[in-house]
Amino acid sequence: MTTVEIVSFDYGHAAPPEAHVILDLRQHFRDPHVNPALRYMTAEDGAVRRSVLGTAGIRPLLRATVRQVQAFAAGPSGDRIAVAVGCVGGRHRSATVAHCLARRLRRRGLEVELWHRDLARPVLERAA
Template structure:
């Protein structure tokens, strides 16, 4: 299989990184930021991961993105496939999605790296 780079990010911090696939998680998936008990946590915390992964549709999107990555990997040009996935602040949905996607892609035989561009930035006050 191929090498896949996954970068999670927050749209409120900077422009999306360059990628073959960019997944925008801002509008269709529940934001843990709205829960006071989760707001200052990150995807490194189990309650945040559980909340994001319990959102209807998120696992289907992980599966669909994995299918798209595999299609890119089998294209005529060999090379690394880059996936960027973003949410508002880059602390909850995007890094959780990135970790779930990485796990799925590794099961499919891909070599995967994950970087969280904005995970450790301060909470965006909205």
């Protein structure tokens, strides 16, 4: 059976992990970090998840990524598929999208391993 390994990460602390599919959320999707009320929260907080999932384009990206992973899994040698989801700080967008992607893939019968490489790292202080 195909195993999908999903890792959320940040581009600010370390290089991206190797993966078959990399989602770079840095430039095209609203960053909750710019909202001072959300800045020190993480994807474990409902307000962050609502903010990320309410961003235009995120849900279509999730649907497209599910289809892409399913295409990889249908291939003749698809025993492991690595998906990396990155943003600037690894606490908001990447972790939320990785979690939602894992849930959607599990509902479609795929075995999924999920980890958040940088969720617990300190907030990267930067201009809003």
